[in-house]
Amino acid sequence: MPKHAVRHVMTATAAAVGALALGLTATTAHATTTLDYVALGDSYSAGSGVLPVDTSNLLCLRSTANYPNVIASRTGAHLKDVTCGAAQTKHFTQAQYPGVAPQLNALGADTDLVTLTIGGNDNNTFINAILACGSAGVLSGGKGSPCKDKHGSSFDDQMDANTYPALKAALQNVRAKAPHARVAALGYPWIVPATADPSCFAKLPIATGDVSYLRGIQAHLNAVVERAAEETGAVYVDFSQASDGHDACKAAGTRWIEPLLFGHSVVPVHPNALGEKRMAEHTMSVLGLS
Numbered sequence: 001m002p003k004h005a006v007r008h009v010m011t012a013t014a015a016a017v018g019a020l021a022l023g024l025t026a027t028t029a030h031a032t033t034t035l036d037y038v039a040l041g042d043s044y045s046a047g048s049g050v051l052p053v054d055t056s057n058l059l060c061l062r063s064t065a066n067y068p069n070v071i072a073s074r075t076g077a078h079l080k081d082v083t084c085g086a087a088q089t090k091h092f093t094q095a096q097y098p099g100v101a102p103q104l105n106a107l108g109a110d111t112d113l114v115t116l117t118i119g120g121n122d123n124n125t126f127i128n129a130i131l132a133c134g135s136a137g138v139l140s141g142g143k144g145s146p147c148k149d150k151h152g153s154s155f156d157d158q159m160d161a162n163t164y165p166a167l168k169a170a171l172q173n174v175r176a177k178a179p180h181a182r183v184a185a186l187g188y189p190w191i192v193p194a195t196a197d198p199s200c201f202a203k204l205p206i207a208t209g210d211v212s213y214l215r216g217i218q219a220h221l222n223a224v225v226e227r228a229a230e231e232t233g234a235v236y237v238d239f240s241q242a243s244d245g246h247d248a249c250k251a252a253g254t255r256w257i258e259p260l261l262f263g264h265s266v267v268p269v270h271p272n273a274l275g276e277k278r279m280a281e282h283t284m285s286v287l288g289l290s
Helices: 003-031 067-075 122-140 146-151 154-177 208-231 273-287
Strands: 036-041 078-081 113-117 182-186 235-237
Touching: 036 067, 067 078, 067 113, 067 273, 122 146, 122 154, 122 208, 146 208, 154 182, 154 208, 182 208, 182 273, 208 235, 235 273
Parallel strands: 036 078, 036 113, 113 182, 182 235
Antiparallel strands: none
16 A cells, blocks of 8 residues: 555544544533532422431421432432522522521522422412311311312412512522523422312311312412413423322322321421422423433
């Protein structure tokens, strides 16, 4: 073979090897890129009541087994968890407690992923609805729909008038603070079953006719979260199917949410460890992280 031909072959071979090496290096770098992940939100994000407790801030009742930690451990993401029990949308921009900074302070231009569950505490929707319907259920002996009869559309009206605009503003603020991040707004897993279960009354004392009423309130809240997410470019993580059959009336080991009474958590009507794990897994599936 002529010398010039040999040189041409050697040059081409070297170039090919170099390109392959460059490609492998790029692939490896991409594969080892660590997500900068910030978790925001309320007690459903914080995993309040789930052990072990994050002792770095006891005020927030945050668990190290909450869904953000599960996601981080499975993906290798670098997690900054500022979730806090009882948080409202206003606590994205305001301090919730002395020494607890506004949650949006954790975000930055380098944030890659944001997850949040928020809105249920605005207007005290969750606590007011559960307590109102629980009290009414006990007084009625579980009969009728005393909570619906008394409160009607008031919870729904408050969500439309106040929670929705607050959620939308909160998500817009997230986008402004973390313009390059993928944002996932999670819905709330079902608390009550689709139909009344008389055997559940001791654990969740809701009158028969109010079970569907409470379910409707939660469905409305999730719809408000979904609407705000869609209008701000966030991904909505829908649990309406995934959590069906895992409500607070189900047996331990099946339920994701602990009941109001006789449950296994110091924070009732909140996700247990299984619930937080399943919330993480479904979120990862929706985001394509699994």
